[in-house]
Amino acid sequence: MNIGTRKILDRSFTAVGIGSIIVMAVALMIVVVPIITNGIGAVFFTGTVEHRKMLFSEFKRGDSENLSSEVASSERYRAKVYQMLTGFEAELETMAPEQKAEYQAKYTQVRAALQALLGPLPGDPEPMLTRFKYGQTRWEKAEEKLHDLLYETRWDNSNPEVMAKEYFVSRAIGFQGTSLVKLFPYVKNNLESMLLPEFTCYWGFITDSSVDSHFFGGIWPEIQGTFFLAVGAMLFAFPLGVVAAVYFTEYARPGFLNSMLRSANSTLAGVPSIVFGMFGLAFFINTMKVSESKSVIAGALTLAIMILPTIIRAAEEAILAVPKTYREASLSLGSTKWNTIATVILPAALPGILTGGVISLGRAAGETAPIIFTAAVSVGSAIGLADVFSSPTPALSWNIYNLASEHEAAAQIRHVQYGMVLALVSIVLMLNLSAIVLRARISKKLKG
Amino acid sequence: MIKKILLFVVLLSLTLSVTAGAAVTALVLDGSTTVGPVAKTFAAYFTKKYGVRVTVSESGSGNGAKSLINGSCTIATMSRAMKEAELAAARQKGVNPVASVVALDGLAMVVHPANPVRSLTKAQISSIYRGTITNWREVGGPNASIVVIQRESNSGTEESFKELVVGKGVQITGRAETQSSNGSVKSRVSSTLSAIGFLGHGFVDRSVKVIAVNGILPTVATVKNGTYPVSRPLYFYTNGQPAGLVKQFVDLPKTAEGKRMITELGFINR
Known part of the structure; x- marks a missing residue:
């Protein structure tokens, strides 16, 4: 090959390489940027006075004097709304029956929209569900609800051959000629005074338990559950994996059995995680009865089996990468085989082993399939260490799925779902970063 | 250093096994996604009122039935009645499913x-x-x-x-x-x-x-x-006639508060 062709080939390879890195970076940005921007919204947002009321009565957090003065000032503006409602109700009584029925239906919708915006109105019974006890806690949601109050959604059916088209009708027009017509511009102009939006930094999202199945509150039980499951899996898998790797590399004689075991291990690493989930249910819960029902321990064991092959492979590679001279030097000084492994080989292989371990830890934290049937529940309180043997737990990966699809009000609490996604991604990222740091520190120490 | 860690692990496992020995009363609910909102709300209410841990999984009525038969849940939430085959499987395992209607x-x-x-x-x-x-x-x-x-x-x-x-x-x-x-x-x-x-x-x-x-x-x-x-009615299935805490939970739909929660969630009281 002449030098010109080689140069061209070389350059084009560089170009392809840079190109693929750019594609990867762009893909990463497309995935990560929405996760971060949406997820941050769970902690930093424009909160209304309803949010501060909720925090005070559900979590006893916030300054009560400050809050009561805020509530008083918002009530001053709300009082006029309530006054208009009672005024209109009195007016309804004086109407002719058919006119009354017509307005009553429309009025019920207005009342419902106001309840969604401001919380229970005077005269409403105290709701049992926390989600109905407060108005909109987030300003952007309040603006959506304001639109619902001001406009009615109608569907244009004029052409029977196609699906209807959505259009909005101002509700105020429907109340023309009654006293309620003034309500709409009033609420529109004074919503800020009624809800007092201000920038809120809600760290409780990370440290609080959820209230009324994730309508309010935070995701601490999920974070803790994820942590317990991942660390539990590690406690089982890491020692076993390292011991197995030492056996494979140092003790096992090369032969048919050994190569079978190794290829079985590689196969296991490629088994889809749902298979491990079903295995965990059938073996740990139904056969071994490690716990009465789903539990953290059953989930951790299932995850441990799932990550075991990866840990064994990583540890094997790390041990094989220790220079032969180390071993020879140690043995020539009269050290025994076991002593050489424990004092020379394992410490030298430690950075590699730990990297494999921490990456598996990240995988255990993020897996959903193995814990669906063995450990995860959609609602549960944070559990103590003593409960890991008997109690299932919510976990980030599963609850993200649950909130996205199964929750009855998924569309209303998207911010919680995004927050959970960000939390999970950050946990995995932090674990991987700590692996890098740990590795660097240990190798530095070893080089001395 | 390694000895210290070992000692710590041993101590930790000791304390764990001691605390795990104490009877933990907790209710485990598994089953229907339709009954899910009611089950989750009841769970939160029950935990707040009686301090009992209640966990809820929504994996489908069929799974709820299987869990009850395997003894891995206390209450199976179901949006249909148990089928003949499920009842037979339950009897074979010595489980006696008893239904109580939550809501319509x-x-x-x-x-x-x-x-x-x-x-x-x-x-x-x-x-x-x-x-x-x-x-x-x-x-x-x-x-x-x-x-x-x-x-x-x-x-x-x-x-x-x-x-x-x-x-x-x-x-x-x-x-x-x-x-x-x-x-x-x-x-x-x-x-x-x-x-x-x-x-x-x-x-x-x-x-x-x-x-x-x-x-x-x-x-x-x-x-x-x-x-x-x-x-159709929605059910809570228990193994045998409910008693104690389980009974209190299963009877929630009969209390005034339970009825209000069901109504607010958009379900219909019987």
């Missing part, structure tokens, strides 16, 4: 709000799901082919729907799309102009339009007096 639920037939169709007869819905009616024009709607949405085989809602509308053992059209929960049926219908699906009444919101069946809309009154043709 009207299975709402839902379409996209843009769909002008307001009412269908049971026969029409059945034909749509059997695949003999494939265009909205055939039932008085616009010219658009119907996207049929059903639930997975594990779902009690699917079983109730088949039993009440299509008929037991009748094959649903192969073109029907399967969704795994009430929530995902709702989001699919609300984003697909020509879709039809069915939901537990508690899951209905403004993103979808409920259509009348045989001219009757599912409301508290029509479900309660049985005029709405597609309604």
